[in-house]
Amino acid sequence: MTTTRATDNKDDIIKNSSEIEIKRIYTPDDLSDRSYQEDLSFPGEFPYTRGVQPTMYRSRFWTMRQYAGFASAEESNNRYKYLLKQGQTGLSIAFDLPTQIGYDSDHALSQGEVGKVGVAIDSLEDMEILLKDLPLDQISVSMTINSPAPVLLAMYIAVAKKNGIPLEKLSGTIQNDILKEYIARGTYIFPITPSMRLITDIFKYCADEVPKWNTISISGYHIREAGATAVQEIAFTLANGIAYVDAAIKAGLDVDDFGPRLSFFFNAHNDLFEEVAKFRAARRMWARIMRDRFHAKNPKSMMLRFHTQTAGCTLTAQQPENNVVRVAMQALSAVLGGTQSLHTNSRDEALALPSEQAAKIALRTQQILAYESGVTETVDPLAGSYYVESLTNEIEEKALAYIRTIDEMGGVQRAIEKNYMQQEIQDSAYTYQKEIESASRIVVGVNKFQVEEDVASDLMYVDPKVEEIQQRKLATLKGTRDQAKTSAALAAMREASRTDENLMPFIVKAVEAYATIGEICGVLREEFGEYKQAF
């Protein structure tokens, strides 16, 4: 009899959610065919299983980078200042859905959505307010933006220029990972081919102009949130990574020109040891892919650096205070797994955007881990565990099998068209749900240990007036900007989009002429078309 969670019968087979059998006990025999030097090596040395830097948290903690943003640029700016004051060490910007999908706040489809899941940014004017008084030359800023990533990056660059900050000093990330949007997240705009063009344009542009910028955050977080298993999470993420590297090489770049500035983003889910093993497997896989498949020569191209977010999908609306405990354990797995950067979710995750109080507790969780738990004092502390090393090997093996399948299909673009990853993810999600409903998987407070729930109070609520305010700002902007300059910039960008010229300089000019995100993406929608979802 198979089951997914511990039972009273010790002869039952237990499998984790990746369908890997978990033995009652692991011994040296489980690792007898493995070589320390080849499979693990040392942190900072190929294949980086044990970490991408030799000293890891002994010399520097991961960046504490809480995702935040809501309503207007002014309100979000205040929250960033608050979080920095509370000890956050990097910023992470959440944009609202209209911004993420390239619509202005006055677009018909933006109604009801403005400022709800992140900050509303319509133009450079909003960006200037968003980043006001923030030390952009001293902290790194991550922006969760995908289809319109070139526009937001251009705005960031424009703000830096206005503040006299040399672009070589700018440190940050744009998510810019369109493939996972088609697979799991849904904020796509354009079809796959022009989207890949925009991404490779960014790789090239940043290699020359903004060398410290992470041009992409190849993401598994959302794939996992959509219901994937740990194996699927890294398999599909690294497969997407392969597709981006392929596209960049086809666009004429040398792998080591952009390789060092690729970054990744993973989920920290419930099963502590599976998660740690997953991160280690991902590092080893990527190192070998870059060196052996793509012939990278620069070690930096082989180092998988990643941000982690604790698993939002595991947090409950029931007894939300329990979520603080879940997040603490998930954060621990990310730290034991060697993450470079971490976001911890707030206890009200299933109910609303984080209240200030809930966001503070989430940040404190990281600080307690860093300063009080002692787990940072040695690198890769779980290495050598018969269990963790076995899991690392098995996860890697299963993930590589998925990558082979996708290769045989003709690559990620083909696989997306065939709905392959989407279906795999859906199947895993359905299985998980059935386990919960049959109580073979327990969620404390939901299908066991339930209470009569209080209605949650102190929830964050975005004032719908934000929409009206943004619309008025837009009207004013369009009335006061140099319209001739804006139109000329948009026309030049349109022309360039029809050739294979790098679009970034044109987008920077458009943004500096106060073209709105809706106007810029509107032109590109006309030129590139829109993606049609297959299901």
Next chain:
Amino acid sequence: MDRPIRVVIAKLGLDGHDRGAKIIARALRDAGMEVIYTGLRQTPENIVEIAIQEDADAIGLSSLSGAHNHLFPKVPERLREKGAEDILVFGGGVIPEKDIAPLKEAGIAAIFTPGTTTTSVIEFIRENVGR
């Protein structure tokens, strides 16, 4: 019942979180219902048109992006305009407790929040579909 219950499951607004909607769609199919899943970024007008064209008995709306107060009520409103108010409308997603009563008044018969089981949705539809 001469034919299976037919349900349209729709993602309203710009929200791309479709894990829940897809699970509900599949669970309803497993329970013997016919399901039309609309995919993402549907407008209230689209959804009502599909429901009428498909002769649906019920519409399930999903939103996790906070746009539910603005968008959900437009569906029963549109159904009334089209003389199709006998179609049962229910919704789910990330919807604060305090928004539920006003949504019900606007014609959304039930709101299913995080922690909902698929069986409760199936039961609700079977008991409330008016045919």
